[in-house]
Amino acid sequence: MSQASKVRYYHWRGVNPAGKKISGLTLGFQEQEVRARLSEQMIQVKKLKRRNPSTLSKLKNQMKAKDVTAITRQLATMITAGVPVVQALKLMSNSHHNAEARAVLTQVTIQVESGASLAKALKTSSPLFDNFYCDLVTTGEQTGHLEEIFQRLATYREKSEATRQKVIKAMIYPTMVTLTTLVVTILMLLFVIPQFTSTFNSFGADLPWFTRQIIKASDFMLDSGSLLAITLSFSFLLIRYSYKRSQNFRLAVHRFNLKLPIIGNVLLKATVARFARTLATTFSAGIPLLNGLQSASKTTGNLHIQQAVEDAYVSTAAGMPLHIALRQSNVFPELMLQMTMIGEESGSLDDMLIKIASLYENDVDNTVDNLGKIIEPLIIIFLSILIGGLLVAMYMPIFKLMSVIG
Numbered sequence: 001m002s003q004a005s006k007v008r009y010y011h012w013r014g015v016n017p018a019g020k021k022i023s024g025l026t027l028g029f030q031e032q033e034v035r036a037r038l039s040e041q042m043i044q045v046k047k048l049k050r051r052n053p054s055t056l057s058k059l060k061n062q063m064k065a066k067d068v069t070a071i072t073r074q075l076a077t078m079i080t081a082g083v084p085v086v087q088a089l090k091l092m093s094n095s096h097h098n099a100e101a102r103a104v105l106t107q108v109t110i111q112v113e114s115g116a117s118l119a120k121a122l123k124t125s126s127p128l129f130d131n132f133y134c135d136l137v138t139t140g141e142q143t144g145h146l147e148e149i150f151q152r153l154a155t156y157r158e159k160s161e162a163t164r165q166k167v168i169k170a171m172i173y174p175t176m177v178t179l180t181t182l183v184v185t186i187l188m189l190l191f192v193i194p195q196f197t198s199t200f201n202s203f204g205a206d207l208p209w210f211t212r213q214i215i216k217a218s219d220f221m222l223d224s225g226s227l228l229a230i231t232l233s234f235s236f237l238l239i240r241y242s243y244k245r246s247q248n249f250r251l252a253v254h255r256f257n258l259k260l261p262i263i264g265n266v267l268l269k270a271t272v273a274r275f276a277r278t279l280a281t282t283f284s285a286g287i288p289l290l291n292g293l294q295s296a297s298k299t300t301g302n303l304h305i306q307q308a309v310e311d312a313y314v315s316t317a318a319g320m321p322l323h324i325a326l327r328q329s330n331v332f333p334e335l336m337l338q339m340t341m342i343g344e345e346s347g348s349l350d351d352m353l354i355k356i357a358s359l360y361e362n363d364v365d366n367t368v369d370n371l372g373k374i375i376e377p378l379i380i381i382f383l384s385i386l387i388g389g390l391l392v393a394m395y396m397p398i399f400k401l402m403s404v405i406g
């Protein structure tokens with residue numbers, strides 16, 4: 001199957017039916033497509049030129065995963081209501097709020113009208129329609145149950161995105177508090193501590209050990225702060241480069257993420273829920289279990305678990321039951337393995353996988369909702385030690401001096 005084409009930006013100038021000169025920016029795959037679309041709007045094109053969009057324009061017009069989910073749900077609704085696929089695509093391409101989504105839907109419509117399968121048209125129009133998505137659409141076209149496939153796809157994507165948003169929400173609070181604390185600490189070391197230091201020097205008295213260490217840290221920040229900032233920036237870029245280029249480094253990061261206190265447990269449950277729902281969606285759509293495992297491994301979002309699923313695929317292909325193959329990785333929770341075993345033995349694996357997904361999605365929801373209560377004591381202790389320690393170190397000499405004067 002060919003790679004997805006690239007949406008291009010075209011700036012045009014023309015005349016509307018009233019004779020007024022107008023201009024605009026339209027997204028499309030080919031110049032002829034853009035001209036045809038403007039012609040349908042009764043715009044006489046005078047000049048049409050490809051242009052490189054600004055970063056802001058790209059962000060504004062870019063189609064996102066949530067747009068694919070909305071398109072999937074709308075397709076499911078319209079096809080179930082008896083609207084032909086081509087007409088449904090045309091309706092969405094004319095009314096969608098996102099410029100790139102309109103261009104993609106127009107391209108899909110053109111290809112389907114030209115005789116291409118819907119799955120192939122989606123695959124070649126945007127990388128957001130991945131192999132998993134297109135394989136399911138292919139199955140729906142072959143079995144004649146396209147509306148059911150889109151219903152399952154829409155539900156799957158909506159559940160996955162809701163879980164993903166929950167995980168992001170879980171990570172925002174501790175991350176923001178930690179960053180704020182570090183910024184406050186650095187500002188105190190750079191601007192507040194030096195003021196105390198000059199005052200202490202004027203006294204000429206011996207300072208407590210703890211205060212001397214804080215002053216040394218402040219002096220280090222003042223003398224080597226720029227070097228430290230450059231080193232940290234370089235380290236960040238090196239880590240980012242290694243993450244993109246090295247699969248082993250990426251694997252180590254993903255494995256480390258799963259071991260983080262509290263957050264790691266949330267990530268594991270969210271990943272298990274995504275894996276179970278993906279496998280249930282493919283299996284219930286009639287796709288063989290082994291093919292479903294291949295698709296599910298690519299949607300986990302965690303390289304460590306992806307490798308575990310790939311190893312399970314090899315073992316399952318050799319005749320091993322799925323729950324035993326998954327158990328060998330020592331990654332998946334025992335409850336999930338037990339439920340998978342029951343599903344296999346009862347012949348209702350797809351139903352059991354959906355129950356597993358729902359169970360862990362609800363677990364993630366509850367954990368995130370209670371995350372403030374879980375992390376708040378830890379954050380208070382962390383703030384007390386860091387900020388409170390700085391304040392105590394600075395006021396200890398003052399208290400000592402007051403007691404001597406008294």
